[in-house]
Amino acid sequence: MTEAELRQEITRLARSLFERGYSVGSAGNISAAVADGYLMTPTNSSLGHLDPESLSKLDFEGKHVGGLPPSKELPLHLAFYATRPQCRAVVHLHSTYATALSCLPMDDEDDFLEPITPYLIMRVGRLKYLPYTMPGSPLTGEMIRGLKGRHAAVLLGNHGPVVSGPDIASAVYAAEELEESAKLQMLLRGQSPRHLSTRQIAELRARYGEP
Numbered sequence: 001m002t003e004a005e006l007r008q009e010i011t012r013l014a015r016s017l018f019e020r021g022y023s024v025g026s027a028g029n030i031s032a033a034v035a036d037g038y039l040m041t042p043t044n045s046s047l048g049h050l051d052p053e054s055l056s057k058l059d060f061e062g063k064h065v066g067g068l069p070p071s072k073e074l075p076l077h078l079a080f081y082a083t084r085p086q087c088r089a090v091v092h093l094h095s096t097y098a099t100a101l102s103c104l105p106m107d108d109e110d111d112f113l114e115p116i117t118p119y120l121i122m123r124v125g126r127l128k129y130l131p132y133t134m135p136g137s138p139l140t141g142e143m144i145r146g147l148k149g150r151h152a153a154v155l156l157g158n159h160g161p162v163v164s165g166p167d168i169a170s171a172v173y174a175a176e177e178l179e180e181s182a183k184l185q186m187l188l189r190g191q192s193p194r195h196l197s198t199r200q201i202a203e204l205r206a207r208y209g210e211p
């Protein structure tokens with residue numbers, strides 16, 4: 001995909017997320033790798049109304065080299081690119097159910113979502129919970145670097161999900177799957193749902209790998 005095509009694709013997928021309620025107002029941000037750096041949604045922009053030409057452009061060190069000023073979450077996005085060689089796109093949302101879960105106590109902070117359906121295992125993998133930090137804090141990036149690339153997705157405490165992927169469409173689809181899984185988990189709260197077994201999960205990981 002050329003950079004011009006990727007600019008269009010980010011704009012199209014961001015609008016689609018916005019129109020289906022995965023983000024509201026100017027919440028959330030998206031970035032994707034290009035040949036000479038990264039494209040990123042500008043700070044305070046609505047995912048529903050991006051201008052492909054105004055997307056922020058960063059070099060590989062994160063220096064702003066074009067477009068509007070980037071999202072304040074640049075350090076967090078850079079941390080994924082630095083620690084996961086396969087990562088080519090990052091999506092952060094305040095999607096309702098995942099954000100609701102991020103405010104609740106957890107059983108397993110290394111694998112936050114209950115393994116109830118296969119697509120979660122295949123697309124999102126183990127969701128790592130990270131304690132609350134101020135939005136835009138470099139601490140968030142430091143915590144993600146500390147994971148050393150072990151998780152494709154994290155849940156920022158009292159804030160929302162961040163998902164990485166090998167391309168922009170995969171990252172967006174994984175963010176949607178995470179939100180649906182969070183919704184199911186909320187719907188099933190207190191009902192002791194059947195979980196996929198360790199063997200079923202291992203089978204999925206053997207067949208599809210870990211995101």
Ligand SMILES: O=C(O)[C@@H](O)C(=O)COP(=O)(O)O
Pocket residue numbers: 026027028029041042043044045070071072073092135136
């Ligand atoms: O929650 C926040 O403030 C940020 O994480 C966010 O979602 C939007 O920030 P910008 O991308 O800087 O607009």
Ligand SMILES: [Zn+2]
Pocket residue numbers: 027028092093094135159160
């Ligand atoms: Zn946010």
